[in-house]
Amino acid sequence: MTDTSTSKAATKSPQGLIARFLSDTEIDTRLLGMLGALALIWGGFHLYGVIFNNFGAFLTPRNLWNLSVQTSSIGIMATGMVLVIVTRNIDLSVGSMIGVIAMSMGLLQVEVLPHFVGLGHWSIWVLAVICGLIVGTLIGALHGWLIAYREIPAFIVTLGGLMVWRGMAFLSAGGRTISPVDSKFALLGGGPYGAVGAMGSWIVGILACIGVAYIIYSGRKARVLHNFRLRPLWAEAFLALVGWATIIGAVMLVNSYPWPKGIVRQYGAKIGQDLEGTFISHGFAIPVLILVAVGIAMTILVTRTRFGRYVFAIGGNPEAAALAGIDTRWVTLKVFSLMGTLTAIAAIIASARLNSATNALGTLDELYVIAAAVIGGTSLAGGVGKIYGAILGALVMQSLQSGMVLIGFDSAIQRIVVGVVLVLAVYLDILYNKRVK
Structure with missing residues (x-):
């Protein structure tokens, strides 16, 4: 009798009602945590701007619209980084890959194709996009082959890629900035006409x-x-x-x-x-719609396909997955190839938004992409990750960066804050896993 009355009282208590609400709606508590963090960031920067009148209000249509565009390229790469980290790997080269992919597209549409089809021809932007996707996929496939079939650790392969592709981006045009890109290609970066x-x-x-x-x-x-x-x-x-x-x-x-x-x-x-x-x-903006389309496609890939199940099986227990007949090396190669394709899409958006291609494009983006995936609930231990979480994580990271730029923090302080946030996110992930277990 006592146990029954106690359980009824617990159900009627605020804690019991909240627990029942979360259970019935099946809302992810990590999602609520990210939304709470995002609300604190937006609210904090908004109040700072209003009180000190330093840069005006943060929560304005103009600022939030620009924030959504800025988040697009990082969010797209973060969805691929989820699969990379889920398989217990890492990719440190995505920022440098953006640079070399953007330079290849820029050179093609500014210095190569106009000589063959004429300046402003409709096919220029199409061929540039196709070229970027091919280059990105091939680079990702090369990384995956070295990691899966040559058994070189992903950290080493992609760390080498970080340096190699940045150097290749510089050498491709001797350090020059390639601009302006094709006018139709530029629409993929947003702006008044790119919406x-x-x-x-x-x-x-x-x-x-x-x-x-x-x-x-x-x-x-x-x-x-x-x-x-x-x-x-x-x-x-x-x-x-x-x-x-x-x-x-x-x-x-x-x-x-x-x-x-x-x-x-x-x-x-x-x-x-x-x-x-x-x-x-x-x-x-077009980049935001691309991000939404990529997010939907990646969610379907992860939750509704055999490939997605294989990825999480490998991340959960690679040995058991191999014994179950999964070709872990082939899946790993496909994961890194997909990461390369998504990085190419991000490079298209980044260079189109800048209306030029530079060898420095994408510098330190690997840090923001990894941080976005981890903040979004992807466990560095492998086997756990959410696509929507990575996109929200990208929005959190970009909100921090955008707010700090508006306040006037220099790049050194911005990097310190991002580094602290990344370490804190990993620590919270460890605490969450311990609580679940």
């Missing part, structure tokens, strides 16, 4: 809301089919409402950021209309 506008953003938002509803419906249907525990209907409705509210809020945010007046006048002159005073929304 989908208000109407396009609402279309994306509606499709995303339909996607959320479908995910919840299909998930519940699959649970019924396999006789798994069902979430309460109120929990399903709550998750759907939160998802829809987040999407609609994001659409309203990006649509509230207008084009600069000078760009509006320039665009009006181009189309022969007087657009003075016209409000034209940016909408979602």
